[in-house]
Amino acid sequence: MRVALARVAGLAVVLALIGLLPWLSGRDAALSVLRARSAEQEATAEALTAIREDLGLDAGPLALLGRWAGGLLRGDLGRSWVSGSDVLPSVLSGLTVSLALMGASLVVALLVAVALCSRTVVRGARGTLRASGSPGATAAMLASVPEFLLATVLLIAAGVWLGLLPTSGWQGPASMVLPALAMGVPAGGLLGRLVDDALPGVYAERWADLWRASGVSASRIALASLRRAVPAIVPQFGLVAVGLTGGAVAVEAVFAIPGIGRTALGAAKAQDLPLLQGAVLALLMLGLVAGVLAHLVRGWLLGPGLRDAALALPAAPRRSTGPAQRAVPSVLAAVLLAVIGWGLVREPYAVDVSARLSAPSWHHPLGTDGLGRDVLARLGHGAAATVGVALAVCLISYLIAVAIGFLPSLSSGIADVANALPPVIVGILVAAALGPGTAGASVAVALISWPPLAAHAAALVQETRSAGFLTAQRAIGASPRWVLTRHVLPAVAGPVARHALLRLPGIALALASLGFLGLGAQPPAPEWGLLLDESRAYVERAPWAALSPALALALLAGLAVSLSHTTSYAPKGQRA
Incomplete structure (x- = not known):
């Protein structure tokens, strides 16, 4: 029953926000509709008034939302x-x-x-x-x-x-x-x-x-x-x-x-x-x-x-890692930091039309984009906007997921509703209230990044709590706080943290997609997702412009999974 109530509440909140979107945005809904119907028609006061009367916009947002909800009950x-x-x-x-x-x-x-x-x-x-x-x-x-x-x-x-x-x-x-x-x-x-x-x-x-x-x-x-x-x-x-x-x-x-x-x-x-x-x-x-x-x-x-x-699902056994495996995160981090550091000392906004779409050379190690800007420079300067923001969103999503995972009935319902919304739609809703930009895109992605982690955490909490050894702990007088901090939380925090690390590149891509749609980082910002989008039109002629940010994201993914892998294993015989 609580799961159903959480789903209904989440659904009602989302639909209400969508219904209020024209008023939250601060833009004239009649003008937007007029432009969508005919870009050439002049936006006169008479034309806008006619649209408002036709759509019922003068009645106010609550009346409009109420009429829509009434029609929904009739299947309309x-x-x-x-x-x-x-x-x-x-x-x-x-x-x-x-x-x-x-x-x-x-x-x-x-x-x-x-x-x-x-x-x-x-x-x-x-x-x-x-x-x-x-x-x-x-x-x-x-x-x-x-x-x-x-x-x-x-x-x-x-x-x-x-x-x-x-x-x-x-x-x-x-x-x-x-x-x-x-x-x-x-x-x-x-x-x-x-x-x-x-x-x-x-x-x-x-x-x-x-x-x-x-x-x-x-x-x-x-x-x-x-x-x-x-x-x-x-x-x-x-x-x-x-x-x-x-x-x-x-x-x-x-x-x-x-x-x-x-x-x-x-x-x-x-x-x-x-x-x-x-x-x-x-x-x-x-x-x-x-x-x-x-x-x-x-x-x-x-x-x-x-x-x-x-x-009850146990913790995974800790397996040994060799020197080569332990060195992987260091190597990937060194390569990524070297590329970013090299790019930071270069100028990301300098336009040289004569050098547009140049192939990689000593002067431009990763080539140039459609405006002749140095791809390496833009890659390095875009790291803060991409990796830094993605890390912050990932951490926030992880903390929310672990906290709400202990309320599986609540988290299950809300997670289903939140995950059904693509980042684009959430980005539109958030941008309507906060305006487009990196902050709004971060909030939008954070709102839809925690459900998979919360679902994972809730499943682990439910199975760990059913373990026989916890029943024995309670029988001998262990306090709920002891059981939570020494057994349940460690069994949940590790796997969910590795899951969160695996989603770090996806979070960066979600932020990039919102930037592409004008809801996140704005051009000419050297954000990695914008670099991918800007190079999409000429990927056949200049693949290096698209491959560079894509490989940077791949390095980020490799670093994330290597860290999650090395931190999840230890010498044989040391069981969790």
Whole structure:
């Protein structure tokens, strides 16, 4: 009941904010609608008055919101302010396209995840699991690939050069291949890493050793271990599925796909309030359904696990790391800092049209962009706006997630609602109140970055609290504070911290996407996401301009996963 109430409350708050968007923005909604209907029509007082009377804007925001809510109860989403057509068919059409694309992307993501963790599954089932078997670095690199950059590269390589697949529009299954790859590969990298991180703890349990000693086949042990490890991260699968639907705005824009995310973005830009409300309502309903399904699947996989102390998920065993593995974070950090430091001593804003799109040379080590500006300089100066802000947002999201994870009923409902909103939509709402800029973009990304971490934390809290040794601790008189600080919190903080580190490149990309849409860092700021977007138009002629910030994000991802990997393991025999 509390979960349902949290979902309803979150849904009501979001819809109310969207309904009040024209008044929160401080802009004249009638003028925005007039410009959307006809850019050439003169904005006379008579024309604006006519639009206000037609849309009922003079009645005030609360009356307008009330009329929309009343229509919603009758199954009527209203009529578009721009086209005058019914909203419901447009929403259903966009949602159908996005669901099909989500399904294809999820298949790609699952295949990538299986490929990444298959080595750990096999070695763990045979009892030969070693630290070297972790695909964490590869997974993090895949998870950090900018979706819109991957989409652009796939479009040029497979669509334009080879002519194998459609490059735009929505003509059938063939149109899904390239967008599904662009979205599914990064999602698969994240899911594969999460599954791989959970498996060592399962293989270290007594039942696994007993089954191996009893001659049980490796395949049966592997299946049982997967069923044992997956429930803790099932909520992540649901959140990823919704993210693939509502968060695909950039990919839909690259391939001109008429999905629900692109529909919501277009409606927001045109101040088409009924269409925006309908699109966001569809995304929120999808999020709630995905949350319920994830909860049911998790309960089915666990069975009586939450009532059986023997099935409480343990901490992963700490495995040894060699000198080479311990040196990886230092090497990656040194390379990243060297590039940033070299760029900081150069001028990022100097324009030299005669040198535009120059290839890398001694004078311009990473080449120049479309205006002849030095890419290395812009990369170095953009580190603070990209990495610094992303680190701050990541830390805030982590603290919120750990705190709210101890209230699983509340966090589950709110997380479903928050995750159903793509950063673009949240960025629009925040920018309406705070104005565009880095601060508004940071708040927007922070608001939607904590749900996956909170879902992970809530699952770990629930399973750790059911452990038999905690029952024994309480029986011998251990205080709740002792149990919390010495057992529950350590079991939650570590895995969620590693999860947060893995999401650091994604947070940086979310900030970049808002900058691309004019809601975050503004040109000519040398922000890494803006560098990617500015180079998108000429990626075929000057790939170095796009590859430089992409490789910087990959280095950031590699550093994040290396730190999470080395901090999660210790010499053999020292168990958590």
